[in-house]
Amino acid sequence: MDILRKKTWSPYTAGALAGLLLVLSVFLTGKYFGASTTFVRAAGFVEQSVAPERVAGMAYFLKEKVIVDWQFLFVVGVLFGALASAWLSKEKRAVAVPPMWEGRFGASRVRRWTAAFLGGGVLMFGARLADG
Amino acid sequence: MNELLTGAVTGILFGFLMQKAQVIRYDRQLAALRLQDMTIVKFMLSTILVAMVGIYLLFDLGLIKLSVKPLILGGNVLGGLIFGIGWGIVGYCPATAMGALGEGRYDSAFGLLGMILGAGLYAEAYPLMKETVLTWGDFGKITLPSVLGINHWIVIVILAAAFIALFRWFEKKGL
Known part of the structure; x- marks a missing residue:
């Protein structure tokens, strides 16, 4: 296969x-x-x-x-x-920080993970308000 | 068959296809938002193209039910704008964040935790939203064919032609 x-x-x-x-x-x-x-x-x-x-x-x-x-x-x-x-x-396997993010915002894991957490929260609030 | 089992099998197949098409990557999703790489748009529109033909065919044969979401301008527009801001930051939508974690892109784990928090916050805000935003511009469960008063196959043919024209343009431009 x-x-x-x-x-x-x-x-x-x-x-x-x-x-x-x-x-x-x-x-x-x-x-x-x-x-x-x-x-x-x-x-x-x-x-x-x-x-x-x-x-x-x-x-x-x-x-x-x-x-x-x-x-x-x-x-x-x-x-x-x-x-x-x-x-x-x-x-x-195992990518901690996406390449495009790293190119723009640097290799800091804490910065990327914090942004991902906050972005995810905002995204989901909007998604539910729009009903999926 | 058991509902949970069919859900798992369907999800596994869908996750497999998304990984093969490379649409569960932050770089692909951001490149689409930056109008640099249309891979995810090609994937989504191809899915819609096949599904709209198949679903309406089965619907016409009386074999399935449609699942129409209501058009509520307040919720759809405001929610869409908020979703877009979050998506541009996290770089994964809900299902692709799960796929990205499976693929080893573990920054998505933090995105997933944030999404659970966002859902919880929305549950808190829901009573207020229901009284306000979700009453603005509520048109109920409408569809393009029902609003235009035309047969759904006319809409499907027009959309299919538009998608295919868009695909040809993407390929010409190397997007």
């Missing part, structure tokens, strides 16, 4: 296959792809471990129930799919 070991597939081919995967998913299981609701659930699980009564009364956690569902496993699956693909094509 040389094709699975190739480092790169055309984005058109891979994208079209992802489209087929989506059609198949909707046809067989009725599930459309999404990711950001899972982060709401993850936040719900974290908060539940500290203040379960509070989470139980919050409107947003009543709307998006704090459960492990199809999408939760879909999002976890993405990690393992990417891992399998990178492993098969022997990609260089």
